[in-house]
Amino acid sequence: MSATWYECKVKYRKTHDSGEQKMSTDTYLLDAVSYTEAESRITEEMMAYTSEEFRIMNIKVANFAEVHPFENSDRWFKSKVSLVALDEESGKERKTNIYLLVQANDVKEAFENTTIAMETTMGDYTIPSITESPILDVFPYFSGEEEPERFNESQPSEETTEKESAETVVEENQH
Incomplete structure (x- = not known):
């Protein structure tokens, strides 16, 4: 969940x-x-x-898709990122907007940090706006198993989910 x-x-x-x-x-x-x-x-x-x-x-x-903390930064910025996809039927570009919350000291650093956060994105994107957020602090939920440095809303990979499912089946068969 x-x-x-x-x-x-x-x-x-x-x-x-x-x-x-x-x-x-x-x-x-x-x-x-x-x-x-x-x-x-x-x-x-x-x-x-x-x-x-x-x-x-x-x-x-x-409405944040992801939250990215960065060390030695004291303010939070809302980055609007437009993901660009080609609509194969019409041949036109389609943009989908997502919002990232990134930590930085100023707008220039927020742009750089947004670019770092988007490094693993395979598709094209643009960053049409970055605004300072009124958010003073972020309190992510940690169960103790996560890496505290990054607290994004990423879903587990299919490989991880399949591995966990296989482990559950093995455990159930052992009982």
Whole structure:
């Protein structure tokens, strides 16, 4: 089962660099299988982050196909990527847009990081826009078996799935 990315807006009293406390509404991203799990996870994350009271103002499904963190980067950017495919019937190019969330320090670096993230793509693509995202932090779900450096929504390969199925059959036959 594939998880979905959720944008969660949380309002709380935040201590700024000047030492002044002000009410602030910040946006966080996390993956979950339902709104209920998203609410539970953001509550858990915020309880660890602040001792102040907070309110979850909004939770909505985010339209990110993939999320790419990069070390030594402090901001998140939304990259619109147009995948280009040739429609064989009409002979025309067809574009399909996907959105990536990439971590970078500025727009130029976000473009470079988007290009790095798309390195394994076999088809043609363009990057028509990159905008800074209001997302402050990303909380991916880790079961402990994943590589924490990359938390993309990639599906297991058929080979992996077939191998797991074969292992399950062997285990069932042993019992």
